[in-house]
Amino acid sequence: MPSSPLNTDVALGVAIPSHNARGRIARLGSVIDVVLAHHGYPAVIEKLLAEALTLTALLGSLLKEPQGQLTLQAQTEGGIIDLLVCDYLGGELRGYVRHDKERLADATMEPDLKQMFGKGYLAITFDQPIANERYQGIVPLEGKNLAEAAQNYFAQSEQIPSLVRLEAEKRDGHWFAGGLLLQHLPEGEEGRERLHTRLDHPDWPHVAIMGGSVKPEELTDSDLPLDELIWRLFHEEEEVRTLAAIKLSRGCRCDPDYVRSVIARFPTDERDAMVGDDGLIRVDCAFCSSSFAIEPKELT
Ligand SMILES: [Zn+2]
Numbered sequence: 001m002p003s004s005p006l007n008t009d010v011a012l013g014v015a016i017p018s019h020n021a022r023g024r025i026a027r028l029g030s031v032i033d034v035v036l037a038h039h040g041y042p043a044v045i046e047k048l049l050a051e052a053l054t055l056t057a058l059l060g061s062l063l064k065e066p067q068g069q070l071t072l073q074a075q076t077e078g079g080i081i082d083l084l085v086c087d088y089l090g091g092e093l094r095g096y097v098r099h100d101k102e103r104l105a106d107a108t109m110e111p112d113l114k115q116m117f118g119k120g121y122l123a124i125t126f127d128q129p130i131a132n133e134r135y136q137g138i139v140p141l142e143g144k145n146l147a148e149a150a151q152n153y154f155a156q157s158e159q160i161p162s163l164v165r166l167e168a169e170k171r172d173g174h175w176f177a178g179g180l181l182l183q184h185l186p187e188g189e190e191g192r193e194r195l196h197t198r199l200d201h202p203d204w205p206h207v208a209i210m211g212g213s214v215k216p217e218e219l220t221d222s223d224l225p226l227d228e229l230i231w232r233l234f235h236e237e238e239e240v241r242t243l244a245a246i247k248l249s250r251g252c253r254c255d256p257d258y259v260r261s262v263i264a265r266f267p268t269d270e271r272d273a274m275v276g277d278d279g280l281i282r283v284d285c286a287f288c289s290s291s292f293a294i295e296p297k298e299l300t
Contacts, residue, residue, distance in 0.1 A: 006225040006245060008176070011061035011091075013243030014230050021207040023182035025226045026057040026248070027219070031093055032168070032175040034250040038289045042104060044111065045081075045097050046175065050168035051146050052086045053095050054179040058164075059124060059150075060088025061246050062181075069127040074141060079118030080104050080111060085286075092251025094287040113149065117141045122149050124157075147179075160184065161204045167216040178219030182211040210234055254285035259292045264299045271296060 006012060008029030015022045032050045041049065052072060060070035067090060074084040080103045086095030107115055120141035127134050137157030143149045147166040154162035161184040168177035184204040210233050218229055227242055234240045263271065263281060274281045281294040 005247070006227050008222045009248045010226065011057050011246045011248060012226045012230070013061065013245075014182075014234075015241040015243065016207060016234060016237050016239070017241070018238050019184075019203040019207045020186045021182055021184055021203070023180065023211070024058045024061050025178075025180050025230060026054055026061065027176070027178040027222065027226060028054055028057065028093075028248060029174065029176050029222055031248055031250045032177055035093065035095060036175065038287075039096060041097060041099075042101075043170070044104065044107075044109075045099055046170070047168050048081075048116065048146070049084070049086075049095055049097050050175050050177040051166040051179075052084060053093050054166050054168065054177040055146060055150055055164070056086040056088050056093055056095065057248055058179045058181040059126075060091075060093070063088075063126065063128060065128045065130050066090055067129055069125075069129075071123075071125040071127070073123045073125075074117055074120055075123060076117040076120040076141070079114075079116050079120055080107060081116050081120075089251070089253070091246050091248050092253075093248060094250060094252050096286050098286075113141055113143060113145065122153060124153055150181075154183065161208070163208045163211045165212070165214055165216075165219060167219040169216075169220045176220040176222050178221075180211060180214055180219065182207055210236075252285060252288035252290070254288060254290055254292075256292050259283050259285075260294055260298065263294055271299065 008027050009031045011024055011026035013024055032053060035053060036046050056070060056072045063070060070088040072086045076082055081097055081099045083098040121138050122141050123136060123138045125136040137153060139153040139156050141149050143152060147164040150164040151162055154160045163182040165180045168175060184207065214233055218224060230240060230242065263283065275296055276282055281296060283292045
């Protein structure tokens with residue numbers, strides 16, 4: 001199967017100047033398989049994490065700084081899932097989910113957001129170290145899916161009319177996920193304090209309708225390059241620009257030296273309590289399931 005660089009594991013920026021709209025479109029393939037290979041989750045959790053990683057790619061690719069970091073975290077209460085974390089740094093994605101296996105087994109085939117997260121919140125953190133900008137928004141995890149919760153995030157937390165679509169599908173043992181984010185940003189507003197927002201601006205409904213017509217199977221179709229999909233949706237516009245594509249990969253930043261330095265900062269008695277039967281301190285990375293074995297005497 002021929003694969004152009006705009007088919008999978010890539011995010012592409014889009015601008016529709018005549019409607020003051022911008023957006024991101026992303027598709028993930030092997031990145032999801034690699035992330036999931038480290039975990040061994042049930043299919044329902046795999047699908048949710050695939051969608052969450054796609055959302056993370058869409059939001060992460062909005063960052064202006066190459067070293068900017070985007071973190072998406074679901075904080076939950078009384079749901080099947082008790083933690084979901086994904087992050088993005090320079091095109092690298094990682095994520096994990098902590099959930100109650102027994103409750104999931106008892107749940108319906110496709111649990112809704114309420115069953116999954118209980119009284120949950122979605123926290124999205126944009127971190128841009130060079131500009132020293134850190135911004136976090138939190139919204140209730142409400143709606144029928146993660147895409148709707150993300151749309152609420154932009155409407156409530158950032159006051160930006162937005163459209164978010166996410167889809168993930170497993171075919172022949174491999175996951176494919178795609179996402180589309182479109183936003184209405186009247187000229188010159190980007191990066192400035194928002195003094196007034198018109199959520200009913202006449203520019204927006206047209207873009208939302210065209211973007212909203214994207215089919216789930218188009219988002220996950222790895223034979224359909226992202227620029228072609230954008231063209232399908234917006235070819236009637238007088239101008240549609242695509243920005244530089246961002247290659248996406250799976251990356252974990254856990255590092256044995258860093259883990260050792262963290263453990264070394266614990267008082268001796270606490271460190272002694274961490275030593276296992278084999279005489280080693282074991283620290284696991286929740287993102288990639290790597291296990292680090294530390295010799296206690298290396299720490300002194
Ligand atoms: Zn790791």
